[in-house]
Amino acid sequence: xxxxxxxxxxxxxxxxxxDFEIPPEIAGGLKQGNFVHxxxxxxxxxxTTGPEYDPVEWHGVFLDGTxxxxxxxxxxxxxxxxxxxxxxxxxxxxVIVEQFTWKFQRYYQIPYTIRxxxxxxxxxxxGNSANSQTGAVGTQGPSSTGQPxxxxxxxxxxxxxxxxxxxxxxxxAGQQVTVTNVGxxxxxxxxxxGPAFVATAASAAAATAGVxxxxxxxxxxxxxxxxxxxxxxxxxxxxxxxxxxxVETLSVALPTIAYASGFVSGTDPLTFINRLNLMSQxxxxxxxxxxxxxxxxxxxxxxxxxxxx
Numbered sequence: 001x002x003x004x005x006x007x008x009x010x011x012x013x014x015x016x017x018x019d020f021e022i023p024p025e026i027a028g029g030l031k032q033g034n035f036v037h038x039x040x041x042x043x044x045x046x047x048t049t050g051p052e053y054d055p056v057e058w059h060g061v062f063l064d065g066t067x068x069x070x071x072x073x074x075x076x077x078x079x080x081x082x083x084x085x086x087x088x089x090x091x092x093x094x095v096i097v098e099q100f101t102w103k104f105q106r107y108y109q110i111p112y113t114i115r116x117x118x119x120x121x122x123x124x125x126x127g128n129s130a131n132s133q134t135g136a137v138g139t140q141g142p143s144s145t146g147q148p149x150x151x152x153x154x155x156x157x158x159x160x161x162x163x164x165x166x167x168x169x170x171x172x173a174g175q176q177v178t179v180t181n182v183g184x185x186x187x188x189x190x191x192x193x194g195p196a197f198v199a200t201a202a203s204a205a206a207a208t209a210g211v212x213x214x215x216x217x218x219x220x221x222x223x224x225x226x227x228x229x230x231x232x233x234x235x236x237x238x239x240x241x242x243x244x245x246x247v248e249t250l251s252v253a254l255p256t257i258a259y260a261s262g263f264v265s266g267t268d269p270l271t272f273i274n275r276l277n278l279m280s281q282x283x284x285x286x287x288x289x290x291x292x293x294x295x296x297x298x299x300x301x302x303x304x305x306x307x308x309x
Contacts, residue, residue: 012095012116013084015073023058026088028118030054035284037277047166047284050159053118055098056086062110071102071110083119083152094120094152120155153302156295157215161208163292164243167285168205197253200246201285207239208292211299221306229306236300243293250286254279 010017010026033049062070077084078097086093095116102112214232218224224232 008089010088012074012086012097012114013077015070015077017060020063021060021070023060026056026058028054028056028091037280039277049288050162051121053121056093056095056116056118057114059111059113062112063108065108067106067108067110068104071112074100074112074114075102086116090123092122093118094122119152153221153299154215156299156302157208157212160239160243160292160295160299161205161212163288163295164201164205164208164246167246167288168201196249200242200249204239204242204246204289204292207235207242208296211235211239211296224306229303233300233303236296236303240293240296240300243289243296247286247289247293250282250289254282254286 008022010022030051030053033052035047035049037045037047039045062068074097078100081096083094083096086095093116095118097114098117099115100112101114102110104110211232214235215221218228218232
């Protein structure tokens with residue numbers, strides 16, 4: 001445990017922690033999300049879904065005449081549930097106060113514990129702590145005028161583009177398939193899903209790539225001009241339509257493939273396993289596409305809000 005004056009700055013939103021308010025340690029971390037596909041013979045492929053952050057947690061003591069006011073400031077921050085910037089050492093995050101607990105002991109002495117939910121990681125990958133020591137922070141989430149949080153909008157754009165690109169990249173090799181179903185009356189139906197998968201995946205990926213390029217060309221999203229907003233909004237809406245078509249294709253294919261996998265008589269074991277693997281891949285693509293669609297919908301809402309400012 002470090003004794004004496006803390007050797008790093010800690011800021012959350014507009015609150016600068018000092019002395020005993022700064023903890024001896026701050027806990028955090030992450031794990032890489034993944035989805036494992038296991039194949040006959042022991043081979044496997046792994047789809048990564050990006051970092052899944054642990055909550056950032058610490059505890060300290062407000063220990064001066066402003067203890068009640070400072071504890072109340074964090075209590076209000078937790079109550080509002082709005083994104084705020086967190087900086088300490090070389091770390092920089094956009095977070096929401098998930099839980100804040102305190103114990104009133106004296107008007108000048110209030111121990112506290114805080115847990116933060118990470119939205120985005122804005123930490124310099126080179127670990128340049130010089131910038132973080134200046135107390136400079138990123139966008140503070142929605143402003144007093146109700147503008148959408150810029151980091152959330154940028155994250156939605158980048159993530160939706162990554163989701164649709166991943167679907168497109170893994171579609172041609174794994175999903176160029178023909179499924180034959182035999183109905184209860186003996187009717188045989190043959191459906192080839194490859195072309196539909198490729199067409200909708202390519203359309204969605206191209207649409208989100210266009211949105212990402214447009215967003216990247218704007219220095220500050222919340223500072224966009226009316227003409228920039230009017231140019232971006234149709235792109236975002238078109239991307240949402242393209243992703244919806246992709247979701248529809250995957251949603252229709254999944255139960256059909258499941259039926260063929262489970263009920264067609266005389267299916268050899270290898271074909272059966274391949275169909276199960278295909279179901280797994282289609283199901284996972286459906287999850288990715290649904291997430292991309294939700295992010296484009298949220299981005300459309302944010303851009304629309306900007307247009308009304």
